[in-house]
Amino acid sequence: MYFVVSLGVIGGIYSFTSNRRHILMSLMSLEFISMMLFLMLMINFSFGGFDAYLGVIYLAFSACEGAFGLGVIVFVVRGFGNDLFSASGIVQC
Template sequence: MMMYVLMSISMFVSGVTVFSSKRKHLLVTLLSLEFIVLSLFFIMFMYLNFYDYETYFSMMFLVFSVCEGALGLAILVSMIRTHGNDFFQSFSILQC
């Protein structure tokens, strides 16, 4: 059990590290956010299994994280169609 806790904490820390260090492209930030969400889902799933709770809340969390990922991909597609790439330095806020 302790191995899973350490693995999930290291997954969360590595996701936050990538999110804070790689801010040039929107795709990389979206992937790191999804990695953080998956690590939080794993932590919550292990916690609920440890205390023998039902996993209904974890399924609701997973549904909302999928919706968040679809919204992020829609923003990415919209940004690529209007600006040509996902590089943050290539567009101006006045152009939007």
């Protein structure tokens, strides 16, 4: 099970680093990485016999990160008209 979750994290990191066109796709891959890490945390807690309070706190912070990302998307789309990195002038590569 750890192998599948590790592949998910590696795939999310690859997706985050290779997709540099849309801000929304970058935020989606960050959310995928955080969900895979949450799954790994829950697997560790279930095998160790611990309570899952830390997992709930992690999930709350992950939801706050997602809401902040959506706020950034709304701000960028209203300011520049689309969510492309190249249109906003943020990245000068």
